Amino acid sequence: MSSRPERPPSGPVVHIPERAHARISRELANFVQTAGSLTLDERRLIVDQALILLEQNYVHLPLKAAMYGVNPVQRLRVLQRRTEKQTEQTMPPEWKFHADISEIFLSLKDLHTNYLLPEPFAGKVACLPFLIEEYSDQDGSKFMVTYVSKGFHVPGFAPGAQVTHWSGIPISTAVELNASRFAGNNLAAQRSRSVQSMTIRPLMVHLPPFEQWVTVNYIGPDGKHREMRESWRLFDSPPGPVDTGTASSAALSQAVDIDTQETNRAKVALFAPRVLAQQSAVATGQPFPGLRPGEIPTRIPIAFRAQEVQTPSGVFGHLRIFTFESDSPRSYVEEFIRLVRLLPDRGLILDVRDNGGGDMRVAECLLQVLTPRKVAPEPVQFLSSPLNLRVCRAARSLDIDFSAWIPSLDQALELGAAFSGAFPATSLAAANSIGQKYFGPVVLVTNARCFSATDIFAAGFQDHEIGPVLGTDQNTGAGGANVWTHDVLCDLMANDPTSPYVPLPKGSSMRVAVRRTLRVGAQSGTPVEDLGVTPNRVHRMTRRDLLEGNADLLNRAGRMLAEEGGS
Incomplete structure (x- = not known):
C-alpha cells in the first residue's frame, strides 16, 4: 500500500495575475541572491x-x-x-x-x-498576506485562516477558511517539518513558532524563504475546496524600541525574544490598523478610536488592551499584556495599576499569550500589584568563565555594579563550579515598593509563545501563589535568561585595551543569554530555561475562540475565577 499522502480534493485553482506574480517573485529571488x-x-x-x-x-x-x-x-x-x-x-x-x-x-x-x-x-520582513492559527475539535488539530490583509481578495479565502495542504503537503505535516527548522525551547514552543513562521518571518533572525511562493489548499466558508498560489512579499520592518548599543540599565535588564517581538510588530502593521490608530491618537491627544464594548482606553495601546467581559460565571476584567518592552518602566507600571483599578474587582483575567518579553524589571515589579505577599525576584547566575569575571570587573568603570557576582566567579575558577552565585537582578526594594493595588482573584493565561520576561513573570505569579495559571499549551516558551547584545558587551569592556570584543560589520549583531534565571518558592533553584511554567489547567483553543474573540477561553477563565471566590 502506498504511504504517499492523500491528494487534496480537486477544486478551482486561484492564481494571482501572472504579471504581478512574476514581479513579486522576482523581487524576493533577486533580494536573496x-x-x-x-x-x-x-x-x-x-x-x-x-x-x-x-x-x-x-x-x-x-x-x-x-x-x-x-x-x-x-x-x-x-x-x-x-x-x-x-x-x-x-x-x-x-x-x-x-x-x-x-x-x-x-x-x-x-x-x-x-x-x-x-x-x-535586518530592515525587512518576509510575509504572506494572511495568518493561520491552530485549533482543536473532536477530530483533532486543524488550521484556519484568522486574518487577511486589507486589499487581498481570493474567492473563499477569508477568516474561517480551513487550510488542508501547504505546497502539496498535508498542513499538519508541513507544520511539523517547519518546526524542525526553527528554534524553540520545548516541543510546544517549536510547534507554535512553526505555525507563526508559516506566514511571517523577520529577516533580522530568519533568512528569506527559498520558495518564492506557496500553494495553499483550503475549504472556504461555503464548503468548496479550492487551491491558490501566493508569493512571499518583502516589506520594511516596523520600528521598534531604540537600541543605543550602550550598557544602560535597560539594556542590561533585557529578557526578550526578538523574533516574537518583531513578528508582533509586523502583525500590527499588517492586520491591526486599529492599534496604529490608537497609538497615533495617544501621541496627538486625539479621541481614542475603535473602542470595543466594555473596552477601557489605554495610554500604551501597543502594550495593553483592557476591557470588561461577560461570561456565564459573571462579569470580569480582561487585561492583555502584549509586551514588557518599555522606554519608561515607571510609566508602564503606572498604566498597569491604572487599568487594573478601572476593571471589575470581582476577578481579573490577566492574559500574556504571545508576549515575547521585554524588561525583566518591569515584569517582576508588576507582581506586587496583585498580591499581599512579599515578592522575591528571581535570582540570576553567570556562566563561570574568566571572561565573564573580566566583564563584571570592567563594568565598575561605567558605574555598573556586578559586585554581588564577582566573589563567586573568582572562586569558581579555582573550584571548577559551572556557575556563579545566584542573586536577583531586580532589587528587592523595587519589587516591593508599591504594594498590592488589585485585591480580587486573578487567573493568568499563557501559551507556548510566552517567553523570556513573560516566563519570568509567569514563574513569579505561580511561585508567589497569586492565582491559578490557565494555559492554551502544555507549557510556556521556557526562556529563562537575561540577554545581552554583542554591542553591550563591547561597551562594558570599552575601557579595557585587551577586550576580545570587536564591533561587528555592516549592522550585523548577536545576542547571548548571559545570566540564567532560577525560580523561587516551592520550586526554588529550578531553572526556567527549557522547563518553563506548567499551567494548572489547559484549555485547547477552539474554532469559536479564533473567530469570536476567545469566547470559550474567557468562559473557562471565568469559571476558574468563580472557583477562586469571584462572582
Missing part, C-alpha cells in the same frame, strides 16, 4: 566573535550540550577553519554564510541567543 556585501575578512570576524560569545559568555552552554547533544563551539571552529581557507573568489554566496552561522545558533534551541543578520536583511 544579491543582498549583502560582507567581505571575507568581515565574515571571519563574525565567526570569531560568535565563538567568543558561545564559548565564554553563553550561560546555557552546559545545559544545551546535555539536553540536545549539540556542540556549537566545535561547529564554529570548523566554520572558522573553512573561512580561513577561502579567498574572495572562492567564498560562497553571502546567503550561504548567513545560513551556516544561523544554523549553528538555531541548534541551541534558544530564542535568546541569536545571530542577527546585517542590513539589508
Whole structure:
C-alpha cells in the first residue's frame, strides 16, 4: 500500500495575475541572491566573535550540550577553519554564510541567543498576506485562516477558511517539518513558532524563504475546496524600541525574544490598523478610536488592551499584556495599576499569550500589584568563565555594579563550579515598593509563545501563589535568561585595551543569554530555561475562540475565577 499522502480534493485553482506574480517573485529571488556585501575578512570576524560569545559568555552552554547533544563551539571552529581557507573568489554566496552561522545558533534551541543578520536583511520582513492559527475539535488539530490583509481578495479565502495542504503537503505535516527548522525551547514552543513562521518571518533572525511562493489548499466558508498560489512579499520592518548599543540599565535588564517581538510588530502593521490608530491618537491627544464594548482606553495601546467581559460565571476584567518592552518602566507600571483599578474587582483575567518579553524589571515589579505577599525576584547566575569575571570587573568603570557576582566567579575558577552565585537582578526594594493595588482573584493565561520576561513573570505569579495559571499549551516558551547584545558587551569592556570584543560589520549583531534565571518558592533553584511554567489547567483553543474573540477561553477563565471566590 502506498504511504504517499492523500491528494487534496480537486477544486478551482486561484492564481494571482501572472504579471504581478512574476514581479513579486522576482523581487524576493533577486533580494536573496544579491543582498549583502560582507567581505571575507568581515565574515571571519563574525565567526570569531560568535565563538567568543558561545564559548565564554553563553550561560546555557552546559545545559544545551546535555539536553540536545549539540556542540556549537566545535561547529564554529570548523566554520572558522573553512573561512580561513577561502579567498574572495572562492567564498560562497553571502546567503550561504548567513545560513551556516544561523544554523549553528538555531541548534541551541534558544530564542535568546541569536545571530542577527546585517542590513539589508535586518530592515525587512518576509510575509504572506494572511495568518493561520491552530485549533482543536473532536477530530483533532486543524488550521484556519484568522486574518487577511486589507486589499487581498481570493474567492473563499477569508477568516474561517480551513487550510488542508501547504505546497502539496498535508498542513499538519508541513507544520511539523517547519518546526524542525526553527528554534524553540520545548516541543510546544517549536510547534507554535512553526505555525507563526508559516506566514511571517523577520529577516533580522530568519533568512528569506527559498520558495518564492506557496500553494495553499483550503475549504472556504461555503464548503468548496479550492487551491491558490501566493508569493512571499518583502516589506520594511516596523520600528521598534531604540537600541543605543550602550550598557544602560535597560539594556542590561533585557529578557526578550526578538523574533516574537518583531513578528508582533509586523502583525500590527499588517492586520491591526486599529492599534496604529490608537497609538497615533495617544501621541496627538486625539479621541481614542475603535473602542470595543466594555473596552477601557489605554495610554500604551501597543502594550495593553483592557476591557470588561461577560461570561456565564459573571462579569470580569480582561487585561492583555502584549509586551514588557518599555522606554519608561515607571510609566508602564503606572498604566498597569491604572487599568487594573478601572476593571471589575470581582476577578481579573490577566492574559500574556504571545508576549515575547521585554524588561525583566518591569515584569517582576508588576507582581506586587496583585498580591499581599512579599515578592522575591528571581535570582540570576553567570556562566563561570574568566571572561565573564573580566566583564563584571570592567563594568565598575561605567558605574555598573556586578559586585554581588564577582566573589563567586573568582572562586569558581579555582573550584571548577559551572556557575556563579545566584542573586536577583531586580532589587528587592523595587519589587516591593508599591504594594498590592488589585485585591480580587486573578487567573493568568499563557501559551507556548510566552517567553523570556513573560516566563519570568509567569514563574513569579505561580511561585508567589497569586492565582491559578490557565494555559492554551502544555507549557510556556521556557526562556529563562537575561540577554545581552554583542554591542553591550563591547561597551562594558570599552575601557579595557585587551577586550576580545570587536564591533561587528555592516549592522550585523548577536545576542547571548548571559545570566540564567532560577525560580523561587516551592520550586526554588529550578531553572526556567527549557522547563518553563506548567499551567494548572489547559484549555485547547477552539474554532469559536479564533473567530469570536476567545469566547470559550474567557468562559473557562471565568469559571476558574468563580472557583477562586469571584462572582
